[in-house]
Amino acid sequence: xxxxxxxxxxxxxxxxxxxxxxxxxxxxxxxxxxxxxxxxxxxxxxxxxxxxxxx
Numbered sequence: 369x370x371x372x373x374x375x376x377x378x379x380x381x382x383x384x385x386x387x388x389x390x391x392x393x394x395x396x397x398x399x400x401x402x403x404x405x406x407x408x409x410x411x412x413x414x415x416x417x418x419x420x421x422x423x
Contacts, residue, residue, distance in 0.1 A: 371381040382388070 371378055383391075
């Protein structure tokens with residue numbers, strides 16, 4: 369399967385394995401942090417909003 373028509377396959381267009389490992393490590397660290405912050409925000413502000421009458 370070509371990513372760029374008649375030029376590169378998926379494997380040829382991918383980054384080097386070292387770069388992909390660094391990206392994987394960063395995603396594995398940052399994704400739980402983002403999920404935790406989002407969950408904390410929802411819990412913190414739960415019940416503190418009001419429903420708008422005009423919507």
